[in-house]
Amino acid sequence: MMRPAYAQPLFTLTTGPVDVYPAVSRALAMPIWYDYDPAFQACFERVSLKAAQALASETPPLILQGEPVLALEAAAASLIGAQDVVLNLVSGVYGAGFADWARRYTSQVEELRVAFNQVIDPLELDRWLTQHPDVTVVAVCHHDTPSGTLNPLDEIGRVVKQHGKLLLVDAVSSFGGTAVTAASCQADVFVTGPNKCLGCPPGLSLVAVSEAGWQKISSNPAAPRASVLSLLDWRYAWQADQPFPYTPSIAEINALEAALDIYLQEGAEQVWARHALTAQAFRAGIQAMGLSLWAESESIASPTATAVRVPSGVNEEQWRLRARESYGVMFSAGRGETLGKVLRVGHMGPTAQPMFAIIALTALAGALNQLREEQIDIAAGIAAAMQVIG
Amino acid sequence: MMRPAYAQPLFTLTTGPVDVYPAVSRALAMPIWYDYDPAFQACFERVSLKAAQALASETPPLILQGEPVLALEAAAASLIGAQDVVLNLVSGVYGAGFADWARRYTSQVEELRVAFNQVIDPLELDRWLTQHPDVTVVAVCHHDTPSGTLNPLDEIGRVVKQHGKLLLVDAVSSFGGTAVTAASCQADVFVTGPNKCLGCPPGLSLVAVSEAGWQKISSNPAAPRASVLSLLDWRYAWQADQPFPYTPSIAEINALEAALDIYLQEGAEQVWARHALTAQAFRAGIQAMGLSLWAESESIASPTATAVRVPSGVNEEQWRLRARESYGVMFSAGRGETLGKVLRVGHMGPTAQPMFAIIALTALAGALNQLREEQIDIAAGIAAAMQVIG
């Protein structure tokens, strides 16, 4: 039977950029204002305060112009000085990568590392910090997207605070999709972005800094100023009567407001619940079809993305592109250590709806069956997913 | 497990209005021009000629302001005079309904009728016309949407032309989704609309009139003039230098151009193929789950919409609203005789993609299983659909 070839994907079920909510799409098309138009200045303050509410942050989060990679580099540059001893918690590719930035600013970077399909053990962290009282900053990636695993962030935060250290959190691909805020994990620098679970296009990042965090950054002589890597430049820019260090992305700010409105109106708990349900249904389906998760146990699997182990003998790229070509569904590849070993499916923002678990299972299994003799049982997968969805 | 309740549908899989292509959505947001702006006049001519190409019509189709119900009433008013003898072919609710308009303009309206889950037999029509040589106009609905059945239109056209009669065709919900054009069926008046398989919003209709059709209408003293029911008023309005009888819907014309561009660029045969494949997959799934089609045989089922018989003991409205509420998928009810007896699923325009068959099967079966003890086998349905899709 003839199969269509899709010039454009029908469904973008990746780990980001994700498709955006329709209202976000329309917000992008709003007239572009001058950044010092009083109406835009008021808008920027309003959006900053809505972000503060969503992130439960001590001070309004900075809205930086650039996807969160910028924010993470800027956070390292701003927070970490030559005297700091950084403990970097590593449970995946993104967590490991943060060390490169940290080492630019201090020679003392330590690492607590687990296999990339496991997560950090807070007890182990506690022991480690007890043995290394000189540590000043602990860095952790909440959801290491290349692995689809979620560190026990709130517990980690509790341990870090018990030891009186500063905590730098990368919650880029978890915030908005699961119960995590700057407050809940006691982060001093909490980095996230609207282009994952908030359902915005890429182009911005959000950085919430605690009072203690600002104190540390302010007293760091090496913290950048007059630079796109500066957090300090933006500290008070959220106030309508303060200048912008440079021109904000007007269209993306409008989009962010639309996304925050959706998030706050639907209610965080309701949003988290549909992320969880979608991921759970998807995982049930995957396993019922005889495929397996990358995560060592389902209990550490992220509700916002699932990394599916590539069966032996299967070429991941062929698999992924076949799903795109035959079903119009776009998935993500792995990264670094997981590249070629996993195919990743996002459950984020507008796609965090159970029906997208069905779509993902169908496309992923259908493509696999096209590629090899051995056939997996799509029907069993759908049945298992529907069992979860109800 | 918690189920979300959808304020907005995720998927509109109805028999129309359907969701539109993204490019159509953006075209609606174009600046609104004055209708006598030379650039709009040129645009209107260009769109009319693109429509002529898509409809393969002898003269550029009229683009009327109103969904096809307007066009059908206008066609009856324009074509049918008091001297005419109309044979109305009836295989469903919409076909039957046309008689009401026809009777307004002539007292002589005959009917050739079959059960509403069957289609017209061209041989029977041939016999009928042989016995009734006084007939002047034959009217037929190609796809009687409330039944999801497709009359053998090209054969009907051939018979009508062999008898030298005028042919009035309602191809509203079939054009653009299957191999039918004004030329292929030899229609004298061919009515369709862009809000079904072309993937436009409702608000316009297209009426292609043959040379013979225009001759008949021109000589009909009762054909409306200076009225929204007039076809004559619009006959030459497609030409950039001719006046509009009234202001066209600028936004919808822009949308229509975007939709025609998609249709012509993808290629009619490719578009028809994906409608056919989607419907076939859906029907396979339905039957594998133990549900049945309204259509007496699958061979007469439409590729653009499927009417699924409501199992006894099930309330159609409950079923439909449950799919909306639990899965965010909107389906259509039946109409007239089929109301309450069928639930209808559209395969039109942007939703004529096999993955939407999977979505429809999942939502429809999932909702049914929520409503009754007896459980149908969703997995079997998906498996059968995937067998078709490949």
Place this chain on the structure above:
Amino acid sequence: MMRPAYAQPLFTLTTGPVDVYPAVSRALAMPIWYDYDPAFQACFERVSLKAAQALASETPPLILQGEPVLALEAAAASLIGAQDVVLNLVSGVYGAGFADWARRYTSQVEELRVAFNQVIDPLELDRWLTQHPDVTVVAVCHHDTPSGTLNPLDEIGRVVKQHGKLLLVDAVSSFGGTAVTAASCQADVFVTGPNKCLGCPPGLSLVAVSEAGWQKISSNPAAPRASVLSLLDWRYAWQADQPFPYTPSIAEINALEAALDIYLQEGAEQVWARHALTAQAFRAGIQAMGLSLWAESESIASPTATAVRVPSGVNEEQWRLRARESYGVMFSAGRGETLGKVLRVGHMGPTAQPMFAIIALTALAGALNQLREEQIDIAAGIAAAMQVIG
């Protein structure tokens, strides 16, 4: 000096279709819903009630699918029966044109007519009605757009009601731009459209019917049913649980809601004031440049459109197209008796802002100066307009 040639107009300052508000444009791009989606049914009721508030109508106005020409024809067809005696008040081309529809439904159509640059005198109407007690329906066009003149509608309404007649009002191009509502003029049928002063695209009309109006229509045996010309079909369709006679224009309904929100939030009086100020500034400018109004006196000139008399020796079409070509500004021509004699400038919706008076004066005078030896004093025009604007 090189002059640009504009493929697209920069400014559409016509008497409609007018450019739309940005929020209206975005509303057109919203996802298209099924008309029987519960969310759309609720939306339709909500929009109908907002329209009722804006029109101050006794019953929620009908939202018909078609620009107001449809609504006027439908109003004539529905309200006027063979026994009726209609008095048609004529002060311009549109008022005169209504008689054609009226005569289709009764042979007794009388006319009270003034020159097309004057308006109806309520005292004269009073005398006329006293002398013709058999009249049952009085029809009047509030703003006869081809003349840019405004009839004293509230006084006319008072006289008509004193004589106990039904009143049918065409307020298509005045409603939303000046102090007129169904209540203020005591109309029994009040026809308008969102594509003038509300700043929507063309494609819909609004018809507010009084209780007395519905009584008359209900008892009119000739009132259309099962037709796009029927008002009765739509009477209760505004209620979320009532069926639609045919598929409404989803995108245009969304646009209408956005436009009504703007109107109601800005406040009718504020909206009217900016229409008035813009028109006044424009008229001051025109006259200061030595051009003259079509209207016999400025006191009857409309705040929503100005008809400027074409100076002798000037070809109106050349003038208008030159403004389009050299300045990217699109104006309207006259109609019928005023065709070639006036160039018309709209002050409607988003263009009812004083700066658009300046733009219009500049383009209109600049184009005229390009076409003839004699030069008008643009600067004097701008100065006079600025005197008004302040």
Place this chain on the structure above:
Amino acid sequence: MMRPAYAQPLFTLTTGPVDVYPAVSRALAMPIWYDYDPAFQACFERVSLKAAQALASETPPLILQGEPVLALEAAAASLIGAQDVVLNLVSGVYGAGFADWARRYTSQVEELRVAFNQVIDPLELDRWLTQHPDVTVVAVCHHDTPSGTLNPLDEIGRVVKQHGKLLLVDAVSSFGGTAVTAASCQADVFVTGPNKCLGCPPGLSLVAVSEAGWQKISSNPAAPRASVLSLLDWRYAWQADQPFPYTPSIAEINALEAALDIYLQEGAEQVWARHALTAQAFRAGIQAMGLSLWAESESIASPTATAVRVPSGVNEEQWRLRARESYGVMFSAGRGETLGKVLRVGHMGPTAQPMFAIIALTALAGALNQLREEQIDIAAGIAAAMQVIG
């Protein structure tokens, strides 16, 4: 007479962000793709090549995520090493500001400076370079926006190349509005952005690097890597089969493609001509009203923005906000040395149309007349502008 107060501006006539072309606005609303979707990878390559055509660059320009302030910092960081001797040409606030970045990377930064209402003299530069053969890099801002003055860039480029130096150009607010390309000025690093004369929203920058430029950057051991300040990271990213260093701004890339299509289809020379005509008309108007340019002579005034000297006794902020409040027109303030001394009007992208000169003159003069006893002659300004426009 009542004056409206504008919640939203009607016209944004600033020096950027500027309002965008309607087609750019719609492009922002396109579906958001995954960055490694093959269709987006192809899109990114296509846009890069269109940008190469527009910029006439030796190698495809980098499209960085961040407004040009990012690009300028990244250019300094990448090109300038500790051994370099930089000559910074300073004729305004932005030119002067570049030294701060340059000094971060080398201690040897020299300056050739003129008053901020003058421009660099190429002969003087020639003398300077002859006397300082150790210079390795010359940096210049083409259009120093806070002054509205345009350096003679092509002549500067010729001199720099005669001396065999590398040339770093900031053409942020001139490219796309006047005859300047990477080729025409022989730049080794040519920085611009789409949010000025191309009519895009802020959020991206374009950096064209010559072969010699890449050679220098590649051999600079201090050139950033794995940083948002890195140019090297992005060198080959324009190729569809190369990875992105981080996620590009999908929506802004779509917008950029729409803007480049407009620019290339209209034709660069035609676009430049309308910028020039608009600015010339505006300057004529300003001077006829007795106001004066900041630029020492009109011959050095930029065609893309005009800095108007604030008359003594007038508060610039009051003036600017009054224009916003009374006429809905938003202008820019000065910056640094010119802050409070000038009010700036952009002629960029969609607003580089002569009619916007009229609008700007009207709003600016009208606001000024509201603020003081002394009245300037708006009419004389309009007349002078119209003399230019024709």
